[in-house]
Amino acid sequence: MSNPDRKPVRVVVLGGGTAGWMSAAGLAGLLGPLVEVTLVESEDIGIVGVGEATLPHIRGYVERLGIDEAAFMQATHATYKLGIDFRDFGRIGESYVHPFGTFGEEVAGVPFHHYWLEMQRQGRADEIGSYSLAVTAALENKFRPPTTDASLTSTYGYAYQFDATLFGPFLREHARKLGVARIEGKVVEVKQDGESGDVTALVLENGQQIAGDLFVDCSGFRALMIGGTLEEEWEDWSQWLPCDRAAAMPCEHVREEIHPYTTAIAMPAGWRWRIPLQHRIGNGYVFSSSFLSEDEACAVIAGAAEGTRLADPRVLRFRAGRRRASWNRNVIAVGLSSGFLEPLESTSIYLAQMAVTYLLELFPEGGRIDPRDRDEFNRLVDMEYDRVRDFLILHYHATTRDDSEFWNHVRTMRVPDSLQEKMTLWRETGRVEKYSDGLFYDASWIAVYLGQGLLPECHDPRTRLPDPDRIARALGSLQQAIRDETAAMPGHRDFLMSRAERLAAAP
Ligand SMILES: Cc1cc2nc3c(=O)[nH]c(=O)nc-3n(C[C@H](O)[C@H](O)[C@H](O)COP(=O)(O)OP(=O)(O)OC[C@H]3O[C@@H](n4cnc5c(N)ncnc54)[C@H](O)[C@@H]3O)c2cc1C
16 A cells, blocks of 8 residues: 555545445544545446335444434434334234333343243233333334433334435435545446555546545445455355345325334245335335245235335345455445345344444554454454344244245254354253344344244243242333333324424524
8 A cells, every 4th residue: 555644545435325425424524634535426327225224323323423313314204213023923923023122121130031931931921022112112103212311211222214215315415524525427447456456446437547545345236346356255145044136115104103113024935024204115025036026026015005106116136145355455345245134124234334333443544454454344244244144044944934935944944053052042041142242132132032932941040039929010010111101202203293393493
């Protein structure tokens, strides 16, 4: 790298989808004078832009960049999201919510769910969801932002469901104010240094060359630099996650309420999403082309629309997996060019955000890349992908469904050892594997294990107190407190509208 220490590092971002603008705004906003960011995008090629539902971490991104939440939500027609309602996954007719929140509290060092398991064994517990404020509020269509104290009202978080086609443009305006230069044009060639193999410049159709020190590949499934130029290998995970298509279609709202959650409905060859935004509902059928044709999937999703269709079904094709290394030479892949995991747990934008976060932490000051930083980046990104992969597989594998070839396949397939170990630990002890980095902590695993019908054989013996009535009373009080709190919350739609009115009235 030729960049002397004090000059800003010239970062070139290829791609103006969600990942591209998140990267550009994140780098420019949080590294300031250390970088000079240029983003290249081609309107002819366009972005993926379906969905989108997110995870609570996105609030950290929005906050760190000093973006006003209400203005961002208004611009992207966003709604609040308290979790995902999974239907028919463990068994047809059953459902559960994976909440952005906890179930009860640890008592005397024993996690709540062990007491619940003991009470359940004695036939004295209700569904685990009734001990979660996030689940209860979601199902009642209520919303209020959580508090930051240690009370019941701080036991949940929230994310957004927004119009992905509006998120990029919103960030673009923000990034421009931060000094990001935008170049419209199609990249037709990637120039490399003859000796090091580092990328030196992108060449556009009109011959313009954009030189840089560091290149962020956000070119989506095309993966122009990481996959094309550098030929970084793709690790294919379709043996565990066979869904490789989605038929997506928006429709109008027909109901009065707007759910503060995403719905995922298991289908004979995959699952179907329903994402309520302020102005419409996003629908999509994620399916495996080995078990269903594109035409059939389009017909299903068109038939499932609740209100008038706002567009014809659009089919997107993908493959589950990730790059063996997302950072190779001086190219860092973020977003779909780095990997793809179906949106069952709304993780793609999170994965892009984490890649940007890790890049910020390990940023090569002065443009000189330390291979140890690159390795650490790749280790962290791999870990994030692997954790999400295991969690997604659990939704398919832990099922009793045997009503279609697809479900028979995923129910009986051999899963990765890392997931097998987690499931065995849960089944034998009721414990959730502990880790401090990466996505999905205990409450998420508990929600999905129990929701999918995977009850442990044992639980913590310390829950067998001489006075089980005490535990039963504690569980009852918690449920009552949750019911009272939910009753006091405004409706989700009312809360959204009151924020929009406040924003409109602001000088
Ligand atoms: C069916 C489906 C549903 C999804 N749902 C969710 C969800 O609910 N939640 C979630 O978090 N994620 C979801 N995702 C993932 C999410 O859409 C992506 O992670 C996100 O949009 C980021 O995409 P991207 O920016 O990497 O790529 P893209 O949106 O594809 O952007 C690629 C960019 O690269 C540019 N480009 C490409 N080639 C060139 C070239 N040669 N020259 C110049 N520019 C070029 C394009 O113009 C474009 O600007 C979903 C994905 C799919 C497929």
